[in-house]
Amino acid sequence: MNNTLIKGLGVIELLAHSERPLGLSEIAAELGLAKSNVHRLLQALTELRYVIRAGDGSGYSASIKLWELGSAVLSRLDLRRHAEIWMDQLMHASGESVHLSVLDRGEVVYVHKIDSPNPVRAYTQIGGRALAHCVATGKAMLAFLPEATLQRMAAALVPSTPHSIVEPARFLREMEKIRKQGYAVNRGEWRETVSGIAAPITDCHGHVIAAVGLSGPAERFRPGRLKPFADMVQEAAAEITASLGGGSHDALALATRSMADLRRR
Incomplete structure (x- = not known):
C-alpha cells in the first residue's frame, strides 16, 4: 500500500x-x-x-x-433507495424511528433514517456511528459473522453503558440467540434510556449486508411490544431483501465480505 x-x-x-x-x-x-x-x-x-x-x-x-463526496455516494446507493419505502411503512406501523445501517469493522454506520413523529425519540444522524455490539442493527449483523471472528471480538469488547454485553461467553450466547430468532434487541446497551430492535438484510446469495431497525425511549419498548416490533422489522428486512434482487448492491455485499475477510486474518 x-x-x-x-x-x-x-x-x-x-x-x-x-x-x-x-x-x-x-x-x-x-x-x-x-x-x-x-x-x-x-x-x-x-x-x-x-x-x-x-x-x-x-x-x-x-x-x-x-x-459532498459522501452525499454523492449515498444518493447512488441502491440499498438506501430500495429500503426507503419499507422504512417509511415501518415507521408508520410502529411509530418509532427507523434506521438503516451497514457494518464497518466493529461499528455500524447509519446510512439512512426516518424519524418518529413522536416528540420524544432516539437521536441519531446519517453518517453517524455506534459500537456494533451495543446497538440492535449492529448485533443483527454481527451475529452472522464467522464464529472465529466473533470469538476474537468477544475478547475485546468495551461497554457503553452498564447494560452493554461485554462478557465473552454472554456475548457469544447473545449472537447464537439472534441467529436462531432472526432479530436482535438492544436494551439500553448504547444509551441507557434508549432501546431498539433490528433484523438483518441479505443479498441474493444470503450474505448479510445491512440491517434495518427501530429505536426509541426504553419505556416504549416494553416486553409486551417486543414481539410485534420484531415481526415488523423482520417483515421490513424481508421486503428490502426481496426488492434488492441481484443488482448493483452486490458491490456493497462484496465490500462487506471483504471487511469480514480482513477481520479473519
Whole structure:
C-alpha cells in the first residue's frame, strides 16, 4: 500500500471525527507521525480542498468536500433507495424511528433514517456511528459473522453503558440467540434510556449486508411490544431483501465480505 496515501487518509479521518480544529502538533501526536510529515500532508490536503485552516490559525478542520463526496455516494446507493419505502411503512406501523445501517469493522454506520413523529425519540444522524455490539442493527449483523471472528471480538469488547454485553461467553450466547430468532434487541446497551430492535438484510446469495431497525425511549419498548416490533422489522428486512434482487448492491455485499475477510486474518 502507498504509505503517503494511508497517512493522508488518517489525517482526513482524524479531522472528520474531531469536534474542533486540531493543530499540527496534535495531529502529529495522535497519528504518531513527524511534524514535518504532517505539515506536508496538510499542505497537499488543503490544496485539494479536503482540509481547511481556521481563520484564527487555531488549527485544521475537514472541509465540506467530504460531505459532498459522501452525499454523492449515498444518493447512488441502491440499498438506501430500495429500503426507503419499507422504512417509511415501518415507521408508520410502529411509530418509532427507523434506521438503516451497514457494518464497518466493529461499528455500524447509519446510512439512512426516518424519524418518529413522536416528540420524544432516539437521536441519531446519517453518517453517524455506534459500537456494533451495543446497538440492535449492529448485533443483527454481527451475529452472522464467522464464529472465529466473533470469538476474537468477544475478547475485546468495551461497554457503553452498564447494560452493554461485554462478557465473552454472554456475548457469544447473545449472537447464537439472534441467529436462531432472526432479530436482535438492544436494551439500553448504547444509551441507557434508549432501546431498539433490528433484523438483518441479505443479498441474493444470503450474505448479510445491512440491517434495518427501530429505536426509541426504553419505556416504549416494553416486553409486551417486543414481539410485534420484531415481526415488523423482520417483515421490513424481508421486503428490502426481496426488492434488492441481484443488482448493483452486490458491490456493497462484496465490500462487506471483504471487511469480514480482513477481520479473519
